[in-house]
Amino acid sequence: MGVEEKIILTIDDDIDMLDSISYTLGAQGYKMLTALDGRKALELLNSLSNDELPDLILLDYNMPVLNGYEFNLARLKIPRIARIPLVLLTARGDLSPLMDSIEAEAYVTKPICQESILQLANNFIYRRDNARFSFLV
DSSP: OOGGGOEEEEEOSOHHHHHHHHHHHHTTTOEEEEESSHHHHHHHHHHSOGGGSOSEEEEESSOSSSOHHHHHHHHHTSHHHHTSOEEEEEOOSOOHHHHHHHTOSEEEESSOOHHHHHHHHHHHHHHHHTGGGOOOO
16 A cells, blocks of 8 residues: 555644644645544544544644543544554653553654654554564664
8 A cells, every 4th residue: 555545643733733744744645634632533533434544643632622631541442443553742841651641652742843743654654554564763
């Protein structure tokens, strides 16, 4: 499968951040889905068929309505979306407690470098497609 067939969901209450990430990853062929909070993201995920589910979720921690922690608790109760790799987006400095509470596979600190988010997305997609070579570059 090529990158153009891969789907990434970005959940962030900052519209400029959503636009920036969507532009960067979309320009590389990823299909982008976005949600402004955890509740909207859950509604979106529940409306998708299994073939339409994202290959990666980029999740902001601090959001109104349903924050990153609350979103993840709800996500883990739904087996078909619990398996989707999750990367935490945060401006917070002390990430150890966040990583444990969210069960994220990686994190990116804000402000986000567009090259870093692209490399991270490519690495997760490659790793998922080539599970026997499970590593991050």
